[in-house]
Amino acid sequence: MSQPYEAVKALMLANSAVKLKSGKRIFHGLKPRTPTLPNIAFFEIGGPSRFNGMEGQEYTINCRAATFDKALDLARVVVDLFHGASSTGTYGTISGFDISRAFQAAPPAIIPESKGSVYNVPVTISIIYPSSTVS
Secondary structure (H helix, E strand, C coil): CCCHHHHHHHHHHHCHHHHHHHCCCEEECCCCCCCCCCEEEEEEEEEEEEECCEEEEEEEEEEEECCHHHHHHHHHHHHHHHHCHHHCCCCEEECCEEECEEEEEECCCCEEECCCCEEEEEEEEEEEEEHHHCC
16 A cells, blocks of 8 residues: 555445445545445545655545435544544554544535435545655
């Protein structure tokens, strides 16, 4: 693993609650044209920032479902995942990628999408890792 988005996806796929609520439909970048619901599509917000050998990246994780309640439930398990062990947000090595911290960066919003009956509850997270981790 050489990119931070791979670690974010690995964390979500390794989490049983996220897998159960999303049906393992987790996409980096654009979601498929006709995705099955519920699903997660996540992407980077801007580029990484660097300071003293550390790098940070923000992501928006779009939790989509056919009902408001299901989208909110999916967002809640994503928030729980990135809240961290014992509320510390500290992870360690995830599939070969060293994450120093991962945390929810902003409270989720609720967005009814215009096409179809889809609700989107985006969760913004940040991860921080040593710059040397990225290859």
